[in-house]
Amino acid sequence: VWNGSRFVLMNLKITAQEFMQGLGTLSLEDKWILSLLNRTTEEMNTHLKGYHFDRAAMRSYNFFWDEFCAYYVEKSKPTLFGKRGDSTNKQKILTIVLLAALRLMHPFAPFITEETFHLLKERFPHLQ
Secondary structure: OHHHHHHHHHOOOOOHHHHHOOOOOOOHHHHHHHHHHHHHHHHHHHHHHOOOHHHHHHHHHHHHHHHHHHHHHHHHHHHHOOOOOOOHHHHHHHHHHHHHHHHHHOOOOHHHHHHHHHHHHHHOOOOO
């Protein structure tokens, strides 16, 4: 969790004002990760309502590691490193998904999620 979060934090070049301006056109992988985030949130809510804490913990971990880090972050690297298109929108999506993933994992890994959220809050003070 720390390494994935650190990668996103190291590659955020946008300001708080740019972040607040909203999203531009979404690529296919942007739509995919946001859709998957919504489905994961629904699954987590179902698991938590059913007191299946083990399933909820595994689902949050699998989303963060298998889908966000292993796929989306990797697909974002060419854009972040200036080899393909403007990276502003990609940085916004990475931040949005990272924040949501931290919230999903917080009941199971509060120390690392709190520290990462604190680092994001320093950069984007308007976050809640």
